[in-house]
Amino acid sequence: xAIDRDxxxxxxxxxxxxxxxxxxxxxxxxxxxxxxTAHPNVYPDLVAWLAAHRAVPLSPAAAxxxxxxxxxxxxxxxxxxxxxxxxxxxxxxxxxxxAFTLILVIVVAVVAFAYRGSAPTFFADGGSDGGDSDGxxxxxxxxxxxxxxxxxxxxxxxxxxxxxFESGGYVMIVANGGSLAQSEDVTSTxxxxxxxxxxxxxxxxxxxxxxxxxxxxxxxxGNSDFGDASGEPPAASGIAxxxxxxYPxxxxxxxxxxxxxxGISSEQPTSxxxxxxxxxxxxxxxxxxxxxxxxxxxxxxxxxVSAAPALVQFTPAxxxxxxxxxxxxxxxxxxxxxxxxxxTGAYGVAAPGSTxxxxxxxxxxxxxKSAEARSAVNSVLAPLNACSVSSDDxxxxxxxxxxxxxxxxxxxxxxxxxxxxxxxxxxxLTSAIQLSQQADLGxxxxxxxxxxxxxxxxxxxxxxALNIADQAEAAKQAFVDSWNGSIAATFGVGTYTAKDx
Numbered sequence: 214x215a216i217d218r219d220x221x222x223x224x225x226x227x228x229x230x231x232x233x234x235x236x237x238x239x240x241x242x243x244x245x246x247x248x249x250t251a252h253p254n255v256y257p258d259l260v261a262w263l264a265a266h267r268a269v270p271l272s273p274a275a276a277x278x279x280x281x282x283x284x285x286x287x288x289x290x291x292x293x294x295x296x297x298x299x300x301x302x303x304x305x306x307x308x309x310x311x312a313f314t315l316i317l318v319i320v321v322a323v324v325a326f327a328y329r330g331s332a333p334t335f336f337a338d339g340g341s342d343g344g345d346s347d348g349x350x351x352x353x354x355x356x357x358x359x360x361x362x363x364x365x366x367x368x369x370x371x372x373x374x375x376x377x378f379e380s381g382g383y384v385m386i387v388a389n390g391g392s393l394a395q396s397e398d399v400t401s402t403x404x405x406x407x408x409x410x411x412x413x414x415x416x417x418x419x420x421x422x423x424x425x426x427x428x429x430x431x432x433x434x435g436n437s438d439f440g441d442a443s444g445e446p447p448a449a450s451g452i453a454x455x456x457x458x459x460y461p462x463x464x465x466x467x468x469x470x471x472x473x474x475x476g477i478s479s480e481q482p483t484s485x486x487x488x489x490x491x492x493x494x495x496x497x498x499x500x501x502x503x504x505x506x507x508x509x510x511x512x513x514x515x516x517x518v519s520a521a522p523a524l525v526q527f528t529p530a531x532x533x534x535x536x537x538x539x540x541x542x543x544x545x546x547x548x549x550x551x552x553x554x555x556x557t558g559a560y561g562v563a564a565p566g567s568t569x570x571x572x573x574x575x576x577x578x579x580x581x582k583s584a585e586a587r588s589a590v591n592s593v594l595a596p597l598n599a600c601s602v603s604s605d606d607x608x609x610x611x612x613x614x615x616x617x618x619x620x621x622x623x624x625x626x627x628x629x630x631x632x633x634x635x636x637x638x639x640x641x642l643t644s645a646i647q648l649s650q651q652a653d654l655g656x657x658x659x660x661x662x663x664x665x666x667x668x669x670x671x672x673x674x675x676x677x678a679l680n681i682a683d684q685a686e687a688a689k690q691a692f693v694d695s696w697n698g699s700i701a702a703t704f705g706v707g708t709y710t711a712k713d714x
Contacts, residue, residue, distance in 0.1 A: 216241040228253050236296040239263060258297040357384055363438055364406060366417040366431040373413050373420055375399065375406045387411050402460035403479055403546035404439055412454065414461035415544040416440055421454045428452035440549025445542050453486045463506060465518050465525050465543040472518050472525050474506050479546040482506050485516060503622050519626035520545040521556030522564040522575065534636045539567060539628045559623030569631040573704045579623045584713065586616035597675050600668040602660045610657045617650040634699060641692040645714060648685035652678045689714040
C-alpha cells in the first residue's frame with residue numbers, strides 16, 4: 214500500500230511513532246533521512262541502512278558515530294532492499310548497559326544532523342551556523358570524548374573540524390565529497406592547524422588539501438583561538454599553498470588581487486606569492502618592521518603589506534612610483550582580521566575607510582601628529598649657529614631625526630589609491646621627508662662634533678646639512694603646490710606652507 218508523504222512527515226514529528234513505522238517511511242522516502250535519523254525512536258541498523266544507501270550525504274556526526282560502531286558500506290549505490298526490521302521491544306532493565314549507551318550516543322549524534330545540499334557541514338558549538346543564511350537548521354558536531362572544538366570550516370564539497378584533547382594534542386576530521394577521514398597528527402600553526410589531511414589557515418578562512426593544491430575558500434568558518442573572522446567575505450580562490458615547512462602568516466585581499474605571506478612564525482616570514490589581476494609573482498628576502506612585511510619578487514620589485522592601515526604596495530626595481538592597493542580584508546598572525554577602516558595606523562590614528570575623503574583625512578592627521586613632534590626644531594638650530602651645543606641640544610636633534618623617521622614609516626603604509634593623483638602626491642611628500650631626514654642626520658653629526666669642542670669641522674658639517682635642507686625645502690614646496698592646488702579645495706581641508714611639513 215502506498216504511503217502518503219505528508220502523513221509521513223507528520224509522523225516523523227511525533228516522538229511516539231514506532232520504530233517499525235520509521236523503517237516503512239525510510240523505505241518509501243529515503244530522502245527524509247535527516248528527519249528519520251533525528252527521531253528519538255530511530256535504531257542503529259536503520260541509521261546504517263540509510264547511510265549505506267546514501268539517499269542523502271551522511272552528516273559527519275552520524276558518520277563518525279557509525280564508523281566507531283561498524284564500518285560503513287563502501288558501495289555508492291546499494292540494492293534497494295528493505296530496511297532491517299525494528300528490534301523487539303525491551304524494558305530498560307533488560308537492555309544491556311553497553312547497548313543502551315551505544316543507542317544513546319547514536320541518537321545524540323544524529324539529532325545534530327541537518328541536510329544542507331551536497332556538502333557535509335560542521336557548525337560552531339552552541340548551535341551557531343557561523344553566518345550561513347540558507348535558513349537550514351543549525352547543527353552541532355560533537356568532538357571525540359575528552360576533546361573540545363577549536364576550529365571548523367565549511368567549503369564547497371566538504372568540511373573540516375579540529376578538536377583539542379584535554380590531555381593535549383588535536384584531532385582533525387575532514388569530510389571531502391563522500392569520504393571521511395581523521396588524523397591525530399595535527400600541528401598548531403600561527404593562524405590555524407596542519408595535518409596530512411589538510412592545512413587550515415587564518416582562523417578557518419582558507420583550507421588547503423594535500424598535494425600542493427590551491428586554497429579552498431571556506432563558505433563559513435569559526436574558531437576559538439585565532440580571532441573571529443566569521444563576518445568576513447569568503448577568501449579569493451586559487452591561493453597557492455605555502456612551501457613545505459612553512460605556514461600561512463598573512464593574507465590580504467583587494468579588488469582583483471591577493472597577497473599571501475608564509476613563514477615559520479609571525480616574526481620569521483620566509484616567502485610570499487600574489488595575484489594582481491593578470492599579473493602573478495612570488496619571492497622571498499622578507500623582513501618584518503613596524504607591522505609591515507616587505508620582500509622582493511622575481512622581477513626585483515619590492516612588495517610590502519601592512520596590517521593597519523590595510524595596504525599592499527608594489528614598487529618597481531627602477532625606483533618608480535609605488536602602486537598601492539587598499540586591502541578590503543586581511544588576516545595577520547597575532548592580530549587576526551583587519552581591512553579598510555579597521556584598527557589604528559601611525560601615531561594611533563584610526564585607519565581610513567574606503568573613500569578618498571577617508572584617505573585624505575588620514576594623511577592630514579599623521580602630518581599634524583608629525584608636526585607636533587617636530588615643534589622644537591627652530592630652537593634646536595640656534596645652538597648650531599652659535600657653535601655652542603650641549604648634550605641636551607644633541608638629544609633634541611636626535612628626537613627631531615626620529616620624528617622624521619617615524620613620519621617616513623607612516624607614509625610607507627598610507628593608502629592614497631582612491632585620491633586623484635595620490636601616488637604622485639605621496640611620492641613628492643616622501644621625497645621631501647627623506648631629504649629632511651638626511652639634513653637632520655647632518656645636524657646631529659654637526660652637534661656632536663661641536664659639543665666635543667671642534668667648531669671648525671662642526672660648522673663644515675652643519676653647512677653641508679643646510680644645503681640638503683635647502684633641497685628638502687624645494688621638495689616640500691613641490692608637494693605643497695600639488696596639495697594646495699588640487700586637494701585642499703576638493704576635499705575641504707587646510708592648505709600648507711613648506712614650513713608646515
